[in-house]
Amino acid sequence: MDAWLNKSGAVGLDDLDLADFPDTGRGVKAQRPFKEGERILTVPANCLWTVKGAYADPLLGPVLQSVQPPLSVEDTLALYILFVRSRESDPAYAERQSHVAVLPSEYTLSMFFTEEELRVCAGSSLYTLTTHLRGRVGDDYKKLLTSVFMRHRDLFPLDNFSIQDYKWALSSVWSRSMDFAISEGNSVRLIAPFADMLNHTPDAKQCHAYDLSTGNLSVLACRDYQVGDQVFIYYGSIANSRLLRLYGFVLPDNPNDNYELVLQTSSMAPLYEQKKRLWKLAGLDEVSTIPLTLRTPLPDSVLRYLRIQRLDESELGTMTMQIATESYKKISDENESQVLQFLSESIGALLKGFEIPLEKLEVQLAEGLYSPGSNAWAAAHVCLGEQRVLKAAKEKTDALLASVANGSASLPPTKQCANCNKDSETARLLACGKCRAVKYCGRECQVAHFKEHKALCHSLSIRK
Numbered sequence: 179m180d181a182w183l184n185k186s187g188a189v190g191l192d193d194l195d196l197a198d199f200p201d202t203g204r205g206v207k208a209q210r211p212f213k214e215g216e217r218i219l220t221v222p223a224n225c226l227w228t229v230k231g232a233y234a235d236p237l238l239g240p241v242l243q244s245v246q247p248p249l250s251v252e253d254t255l256a257l258y259i260l261f262v263r264s265r266e267s268d269p270a271y272a273e274r275q276s277h278v279a280v281l282p283s284e285y286t287l288s289m290f291f292t293e294e295e296l297r298v299c300a301g302s303s304l305y306t307l308t309t310h311l312r313g314r315v316g317d318d319y320k321k322l323l324t325s326v327f328m329r330h331r332d333l334f335p336l337d338n339f340s341i342q343d344y345k346w347a348l349s350s351v352w353s354r355s356m357d358f359a360i361s362e363g364n365s366v367r368l369i370a371p372f373a374d375m376l377n378h379t380p381d382a383k384q385c386h387a388y389d390l391s392t393g394n395l396s397v398l399a400c401r402d403y404q405v406g407d408q409v410f411i412y413y414g415s416i417a418n419s420r421l422l423r424l425y426g427f428v429l430p431d432n433p434n435d436n437y438e439l440v441l442q443t444s445s446m447a448p449l450y451e452q453k454k455r456l457w458k459l460a461g462l463d464e465v466s467t468i469p470l471t472l473r474t475p476l477p478d479s480v481l482r483y484l485r486i487q488r489l490d491e492s493e494l495g496t497m498t499m500q501i502a503t504e505s506y507k508k509i510s511d512e513n514e515s516q517v518l519q520f521l522s523e524s525i526g527a528l529l530k531g532f533e534i535p536l537e538k539l540e541v542q543l544a545e546g547l548y549s550p551g552s553n554a555w556a557a558a559h560v561c562l563g564e565q566r567v568l569k570a571a572k573e574k575t576d577a578l579l580a581s582v583a584n585g586s587a588s589l590p591p592t593k594q595c596a597n598c599n600k601d602s603e604t605a606r607l608l609a610c611g612k613c614r615a616v617k618y619c620g621r622e623c624q625v626a627h628f629k630e631h632k633a634l635c636h637s638l639s640i641r642k
């Protein structure tokens with residue numbers, strides 16, 4: 179591979195070497211000192227794997243052009259890699275094959291986990307997304323089978339283009355490709371031979387660059403390096419769930435860990451059309467996916483979404499005014515406690531959905547139940563990170579709920595049953611035994627209302 183790259187005009191290879199490192203596995207070692215910001219490596223445009231390159235290939239290009247709708251960027255690159263690999267005795271592909279030959283023979287992305295390994299993170303978004311991903315990859319392979327492989331059997335013998343081959347090639351694309359924005363809404367995705375041997379460090383900022391005018395890919399030193407140091411690049415601010423899904427590794431105590439909270443509302447909900455308009459004006463979608471993180475466990479956008487979701491007709495105007503002035507705050511005590519109560523219960527339910535609860539997982543990891551670096555250990559770290567984020571979000575929500583209750587001038591109506599609204603003139607109302615602030619016309623209503631009332635009851639009881 180080095181000979182091909184050097185011949186094609188690569189710069190810097192003599193100062194770098196491949197080596198095995200204890201935590202990251204194979205990576206790139208500095209052969210001379212580098213100063214921060216210095217250019218370490220340039221891989222020329224004609225050696226990169228790009229969609230443009232795939233279409234320019236004299237054999238693969240015409241096939242790609244004949245597929246309608248066109249293949250996705252990921253599929254095109256995966257097919258390009260597999261195609262080059264399959265041209266075993268064709269000298270026209272020998273140079274590119276020298277790169278394919280040094281790609282890992284297998285990957286540790288979560289899609290390859292056994293059921294037992296994946297179960298460690300049951301309840302996490304990784305578990306759900308990996309299950310979906312497996313289905314999607316299977317479907318995409320079937321599409322390739324009918325739109326490409328079966329139509330051109332001479333170019334794509336199934337021995338070299340099986341579903342296992344496809345998964346391997348996709349993993350190569352996910353874990354080794356780089357994305358660069360080249361203009362508004364346009365980006366280029368590429369794999370750069372040798373630069374794809376650089377491992378990730380979270381302690382840097384982006385230190386690889388794509389030159390639009392030449393099409394070359396360069397790597398800069400993200401800090402000073404001494405001879406023998408591992409040279410890193412920065413893959414981005416990525417949570418462990420994504421790292422494991424697309425790269426096959428995790429970073430313990432990853433500060434970017436998150437939980438992607440999906441907020442949605444039934445289109446049958448009251449005032450749905452008005453609320454849809456308000457979400458849009460407030461910069462939200464009717465189905466909003468909002469990442470909760472340890473730094474920001476409860477982003478304002480979550481409250482903004484839920485305040486709109488729960489508002490009644492008399493509150494539409496207040497919300498519209500808030501949006502117009504971009505001064506978001508609670509709409510009313512009642513709306514706010516409903517929002518926070520719902521959120522607290524929903525996060526509580528998400529936490530309960532984890533097969534291994536946080537405290538148990540912490541003990542298991544501390545006692546070394548999972549061998550460090552193994553798939554189950556990586557899954558445990560994702561599970562840990564997501565639960566820590568959710569726990570922080572619940573704590574923040576409960577604190578807000580308590581403060582709403584503490585500062586609330588308008589507690590729930592005391593002359594009506596909190597469940598069926600019967601008033602005290604038509605029914606004998608009895609107060610909730612715990613908070614004594616809410617009343618019911620009977621046991622049946624109290625039981626029916628318990629789920630909704632629980633969090634507020636708790637905060638009102640603390641207040642007492």
Ligand SMILES: C[S@@+](CC[C@H](N)C(=O)[O-])C[C@H]1O[C@@H](n2cnc3c(N)ncnc32)[C@H](O)[C@@H]1O
Nearest residue numbers: 201202204353354374375376377378425426427
């Ligand atoms: C772009 S490649 C880097 C070269 C790769 N180590 C190799 O031997 O081919 C990305 C892969 O390297 C590994 N990797 C990168 N950064 C890592 C890190 N900080 N810790 C552990 N593994 C890492 C993961 O397997 C990831 O999928």
